[in-house]
Amino acid sequence: MPQHSVTMADVAKAAGVSRTAVSFVLNQRTDVNIPDATRERINVVARELGYRPNAAARTLASKKSAWFGLVTEIATSPFASGVIKGAQQAAWQDGRFLLIAPSDDEPGMESLAVEKLLEQQIGGLVIAASWHREITVPENAMSVPCVLVNCFDADQRFPSIVPDEVGGGYTATDILLKSGHTNIGHITLTPGIPAQTGREIGMKKALAEAGITQPASNIVAGDGTADSGFQGTRELLELPDPPTAIFCGNDRIAMGAYDAIKESGLRVGTDISIVGFDDQEILAPHLRPRLTTIALPFEEMGTAGVSLLNQMAEGAPIDNRQITIGCPPRIRSSVAVPGRR
Amino acid sequence: MPQHSVTMADVAKAAGVSRTAVSFVLNQRTDVNIPDATRERINVVARELGYRPNAAARTLASKKSAWFGLVTEIATSPFASGVIKGAQQAAWQDGRFLLIAPSDDEPGMESLAVEKLLEQQIGGLVIAASWHREITVPENAMSVPCVLVNCFDADQRFPSIVPDEVGGGYTATDILLKSGHTNIGHITLTPGIPAQTGREIGMKKALAEAGITQPASNIVAGDGTADSGFQGTRELLELPDPPTAIFCGNDRIAMGAYDAIKESGLRVGTDISIVGFDDQEILAPHLRPRLTTIALPFEEMGTAGVSLLNQMAEGAPIDNRQITIGCPPRIRSSVAVPGRR
DNA sequence: GCGCGTTACTAAATCGAATTAGCAACCAGG
DNA sequence: CCTGGTTGCTAATTCGATTTAGTAACGCGC
Numbered sequence: 212m213p214q215h216s217v218t219m220a221d222v223a224k225a226a227g228v229s230r231t232a233v234s235f236v237l238n239q240r241t242d243v244n245i246p247d248a249t250r251e252r253i254n255v256v257a258r259e260l261g262y263r264p265n266a267a268a269r270t271l272a273s274k275k276s277a278w279f280g281l282v283t284e285i286a287t288s289p290f291a292s293g294v295i296k297g298a299q300q301a302a303w304q305d306g307r308f309l310l311i312a313p314s315d316d317e318p319g320m321e322s323l324a325v326e327k328l329l330e331q332q333i334g335g336l337v338i339a340a341s342w343h344r345e346i347t348v349p350e351n352a353m354s355v356p357c358v359l360v361n362c363f364d365a366d367q368r369f370p371s372i373v374p375d376e377v378g379g380g381y382t383a384t385d386i387l388l389k390s391g392h393t394n395i396g397h398i399t400l401t402p403g404i405p406a407q408t409g410r411e412i413g414m415k416k417a418l419a420e421a422g423i424t425q426p427a428s429n430i431v432a433g434d435g436t437a438d439s440g441f442q443g444t445r446e447l448l449e450l451p452d453p454p455t456a457i458f459c460g461n462d463r464i465a466m467g468a469y470d471a472i473k474e475s476g477l478r479v480g481t482d483i484s485i486v487g488f489d490d491q492e493i494l495a496p497h498l499r500p501r502l503t504t505i506a507l508p509f510e511e512m513g514t515a516g517v518s519l520l521n522q523m524a525e526g527a528p529i530d531n532r533q534i535t536i537g538c539p540p541r542i543r544s545s546v547a548v549p550g551r552r
Numbered sequence: 553m554p555q556h557s558v559t560m561a562d563v564a565k566a567a568g569v570s571r572t573a574v575s576f577v578l579n580q581r582t583d584v585n586i587p588d589a590t591r592e593r594i595n596v597v598a599r600e601l602g603y604r605p606n607a608a609a610r611t612l613a614s615k616k617s618a619w620f621g622l623v624t625e626i627a628t629s630p631f632a633s634g635v636i637k638g639a640q641q642a643a644w645q646d647g648r649f650l651l652i653a654p655s656d657d658e659p660g661m662e663s664l665a666v667e668k669l670l671e672q673q674i675g676g677l678v679i680a681a682s683w684h685r686e687i688t689v690p691e692n693a694m695s696v697p698c699v700l701v702n703c704f705d706a707d708q709r710f711p712s713i714v715p716d717e718v719g720g721g722y723t724a725t726d727i728l729l730k731s732g733h734t735n736i737g738h739i740t741l742t743p744g745i746p747a748q749t750g751r752e753i754g755m756k757k758a759l760a761e762a763g764i765t766q767p768a769s770n771i772v773a774g775d776g777t778a779d780s781g782f783q784g785t786r787e788l789l790e791l792p793d794p795p796t797a798i799f800c801g802n803d804r805i806a807m808g809a810y811d812a813i814k815e816s817g818l819r820v821g822t823d824i825s826i827v828g829f830d831d832q833e834i835l836a837p838h839l840r841p842r843l844t845t846i847a848l849p850f851e852e853m854g855t856a857g858v859s860l861l862n863q864m865a866e867g868a869p870i871d872n873r874q875i876t877i878g879c880p881p882r883i884r885s886s887v888a889v890p891g892r893r
Numbered sequence: 894g895c896g897c898g899t900t901a902c903t904a905a906a907t908c909g910a911a912t913t914a915g916c917a918a919c920c921a922g923g
Numbered sequence: 924c925c926t927g928g929t930t931g932c933t934a935a936t937t938c939g940a941t942t943t944a945g946t947a948a949c950g951c952g953c
Contacts, residue, residue, distance in 0.1 A: 218939055229903045234941060244900050266672045267611035268939035271908045276608065285637045292633050296626045299654050308668065311652050313640050327649065331607045437838035463838055470840045473814060493832055497778035497804055499811045559909055570933045575911060585930050609909035612938050 217262045226256040233257070237264070270332055278308035279520055280328035280355075283339040284315040290341045293509025294360055294516075298337060301517035307334075309517075314338075322349035329354060335520040338362065339513070343373055343405045356523035360516040361509070363533060370519060372512045372534045376406050379505045379538030380413020380458075383486045386503065386540060387456045388421050391548045392484060395425070396454035398433040398443035398464050407460060410488060414458060429454055433464050440467025448475055455549040456484035462491045465502055465545075484546040488538075501543035508536045558603045567597040574598070578605070611673055619649035620861055621669035621696075624680040625656040631682045634850025635701055635857075639678060642858035648675075650858075655679075663690035670695060676861040679703065680854070684714055684746045697864035701857040702850070704874060711864075713856045713875045717747050720846045720879030721754020721799075724827045727844065727881060728797045729762050732889045733825060736766070737795035739774040739784035739805050748801060751829060755799060770795055774805050781808025789816055796890040797825035803832045806843055806886075825887040829879075842884035849877045 219237070223230040228249065235243050236253040270276045281298055283291050295311065302309045310331055312324035321338075328336065329351060336355050340346060340362035348357070348364050359371035387395050397414055400407040411430070418425065431446050433439035440459055444467065447454055459465040465487035472479050479485055480500045487495060487504035495502040515536060523529055560578070564571040569590065576584050577594040611617045622639055624632050636652065643650045651672055653665035662679075669677065670692060677696050681687060681703035689698070689705050700712035728736050738755055741748035752771070759766060772787050774780035781800055785808065788795055800806040806828035813820050820826055821841045828836060828845035836843040856877060864870055 216939090220939075230940080231903060231905095231942085232901085235902090238941085243902085245902070246900085249901080263667075264671050265612070265939050267608045267617065268908090269941075270608035271606070271612055271910085272939075272941040274908070274941090285633055285640060292626055295652075296654070299626060299652075303654070308672070309652065311636075311640075311650065313637070313644070326604075330605050331649070437840070441840065463834065466838055467840070491834055493804065494834055497807055499778070499782070499808075557909090561909080571910080572912085572933060572935095573931085576932090579911085584932085586932070587930085590931080606909050609938090610911075612940085613909075613911040615911090615938070 217260045218265070219262070222253065222257045222260055222262050225260060226253045228253065237262075276332040276334050277306065278302075278310050278331065278333055279335045279337060279517060280310045280312060280325070280331070280333040281337045281339060282312050282314045282321060282324050282328070284341050285311075285313050290507075290509060291339065293507075294339045294513035297510035297513025297515075298339075298360075298517045299513070300510075301514040301521075305517075305521055307517075307521075322351060325349050325351050335524050337513075337516045337520060339516070343376065345405075356520055356529070358516045358519050358523070360512050367531050367533070370523075370529065370531050370534065372515045372519070372536060373405075374507050374512065375535040375537050376409025377413040377416070378535070379488060379507075380410035381417045382413070382538065382540050383410070383458045383488060383505050384414045384417035386486055386542070386546060387458065387484060388417060388423075390456075390484065390546055392454075392456040393421075393423055393549075394452065394454045394456075395429065396444075396447040396450075396457040397430045398440055398447070398457060398459050398468065399430065400460035400464075401434045402432055406488075410458075410460060433460055435461055435463060437463045437467035437470075440464030441471045442467075444468040444471035445475075448472075448477075454483075456486070456546070458486045459488065461489045462487040462494050462502060462504055465504070466494065466498060469498055480545045480547050484549075486546060490541050495541065496543065498545070500545050503543045503545045504541050505538045506541050507538060511536050558601045559606070560603070563594065563598045563601055563603050566601060567594045569594065578603075617673040617675050618647065619643075619651050619672070619674055620676045620678060620858060621666070621672070621674040622650050622652045622678045622680060623655045623662060623665050623669070624652065625682050626652075626654050631848075631850060632680065634848075635680045635854035638851035638854025638856075639680075639701075639858045640854070641851075642855040642862075646858075646862055648858075648862075663692060666690050666692050676865050678854075678857045678861060680857070684717065686746075697861055697870075699857045699860050699864070701853050708872050708874070711860060711870065711872050711875065713853045713860070713877060714746075715848050715853065716876040716878050717750025718754040718757070719876070720829060720848075721751035722758045723754070723879065723881050724751070724799045724829060724846050725755040725758035727827055727883070727887060728799065728825060729758060729764075731797075731825065731887055733795075733797040734762075734764055734890075735793065735795045735797075736770065737785075737788040737798040738771045739781055739788070739798060739800050739809065740771065741801035741805075742775045743773055747829075751801060774801055776802055776804060778804045778808035778811075781805030782812045783808075785809040785812035786816075789813075789818075795824075797827070797887070799827045800829065802830045803828040803835050803843060803845055806845070807835060807839060810839055821886045821888050825890075827887060831882050836882065837884065839886070841886050844884045844886045845882050846879045847882050848879060852877050 219230045219233045223233045236250045299309050312328055314321040336357045339360040343361050346362045357369050359369050363371040431443045433443045459468055465485050469479050472483050487502050490504045490506035495504045560571045560574045564574045577591045640650050653669055655662040677698045680701040684702050687703045698710050700710050704712040772784045774784045800809055806826050810820050813824050828843050831845045831847035836845050
């Protein structure tokens with residue numbers, strides 16, 4: 212095990228060439244004339260000596276670093292891990308590294324995190340949120356190409372990647388319509404957030420296209436918790452003409468809906484169909500019956516963010532438009548043709 | 553907005569001093585004589601010029617980097633985010649940065665990830681697993697202080713931080729015993745994994761201390777899924793003398809148990825008490841009734857890992873012992889005094 | 894046998910900091 | 924008024940790469 216600090220100079224000496232030659236060979240530069248025999252010799256010597264490039268030296272000399280920064284709340288969100296994974300993969304494929312910095316905890320943390328990342332000579336920055344919302348981007352983020360993921364800034368100074376909430380809401384509703392439901396309830400997320408407004412708009416769009424008009428009471432406000440799903444479902448079931456299907460603003464709401472339905476002596480799927488939203492990995496596939504839901508494309512958003520960053524880093528024209536990524540359905544067992552009551 | 557490449561030399565020139573002086577002042581070195589007036593002047597100039605240290609240059613010159621590496625499967629695990637968060641916080645407090653590399657995807661990825669991290673001149677390495685198990689540590693990890701989190705290597709060449717599964721199993725059982733249960737069922741995780749064996753040992757220890765002997769049939773094998781919880785619960789309920797409480801190997805099993813109990817016309821908590829394990833954030837607090845469970849100390853393990861790494865990096869004697877972190881109970885509403893059937 | 898174009902490299906500068914060695918100015922003590 | 928110590932710095936080297944500008948050696952055509 213070599214005591215690591217084998218440098219290019221060491222390799223050069225051992226191979227009997229200059230360190231310039233070593234640099235050329237190890238970086239696989241083809242625009243320079245070095246015969247294969249020499250290349251081979253240098254490569255062999257490098258391997259034998261256990262040469263390992265020093266990223267700091269490389270960054271310093273080339274004035275460009277191999278990494279991007281990712282600022283996110285790691286805190287409470289299993290969500291974030293999807294974005295991180297997607298971003299990580301995209302970065303890796305381009306031979307880049309992802310420096311992850313936390314934006315939670317204390318206020319002002321975000322700006323500090325960005326500052327620290329900039330010190331590391333990052334070539335680009337992704338700012339990700341754990342839930343779709345508007346954010347204020349710290350000023351210093353301007354010094355480097357920057358992409359927002361699962362969030363956006365008020366005046367669209369940065370390109371952003373967000374889930375297609377409207378499309379998702381449409382899809383969810385469409386699944387129910389296609390199954391024959393014509394009386395569909397909806398329990399919303401916390402009113403006002405983009406996910407809530409988007410999903411509801413999508414639902415209404417689907418209903419409108421199907422030529423269905425429903426009473427306003429078919430939509431009840433929730434807050435994203437299972438409890439609100441439980442309460443909301445009770446309200447819907449007590450309606451004079453109760454819906455045969457419920458589109459729940461998220462999976463946790465759906466979880467509460469399951470309980471309310473079961474307590475009413477009805478069966479989920481058979482008597483009342485349910486569609487969720489988010490496709491939470493440790494939840495949706497484990498409910499009984501397994502929950503049909505709409506997935507949030509976290510990984511895809513992370514990937515798209517880094518890809519966009521790559522383009523920007525390579526000098527592609529910056530287009531501040533918002534890019535939406537589709538929310539695909541996950542068909543499982545909680546939807547059936549309308550039951551009778 | 554200054555076109556960033558303000559260097560120490562620029563600051564030095566503007567302040568009318570040498571760059572050595574600037575370096576001393578900005579690094580707050582007190583072992584060198586520079587009057588406060590000069591220090592102040594340099595600091596002001598640095599701020600005005602928007603000086604930002606270049607981490608690559610610093611790393612290169614000082615031969616020590618400001619970061620640690622963290623290798624983990626980001627893939628499927630919301631779990632990992634707890635470890636990342638804890639590690640991140642501990643690192644941040646010591647002014648260090650965390651470079652996160654993925655170990656999933658292709659085989660051999662782990663070793664490659666470590667190699668890449670080493671190129672970045674990391675001062676230490678944390679290898680974390682998403683579930684408690686034995687791993688093989690890539691050879692190249694030897695070149696730097698290394699700590700294992702939520703995993704361990706066969707021959708204990710590295711210090712490791714793992715959850716106290718036995719203690720957790722003991723606690724879970726103790727909660728039920730303290731509530732008056734004397735006939736307790738258990739649905740295990742996949743047989744053989746450390747979490748399964750540890751938790752079962754803890755349970756048996758608690759029963760033994762309470763002087764309780766139970767038939768072997770009170771323990772049924774599961775596999776960590778909600779389905780296995782459903783099946784396991786049915787088996788237990790069909791026993792001639794069915795248990796009044798069930799300790800489930802994890803929260804998903806508990807979720808399945810809830811469904812089985814409800815389908816039998818019994819009430820969770822009231823008729824049959826349930827204790828889970830893992831404290832999955834989007835699951836346990838949302839079940840009805842809210843699930844009493846045992847938490848896995850992911851954040852604490854991450855923190856402990858980085859702290860240990862810090863000590864090692866500062867030259868503290870390396871102690872390859874395994875450090876266990878306690879699993880605290882989360883008391884909610886799924887446990888009551890024994891019901892009658 | 895001279896000029897020219899390749900081929901196969903090398904020398905040296907550079908990146909932005911950290912660090913070691915040392916120097917000039919000043920003051921105090923004898 | 925010379926010596927020695929302190930104060931307040933600076934010069935120069937170093938870290939390990941990248942990169943630009945060149946150059947020695949060789950073959951080839953005329």
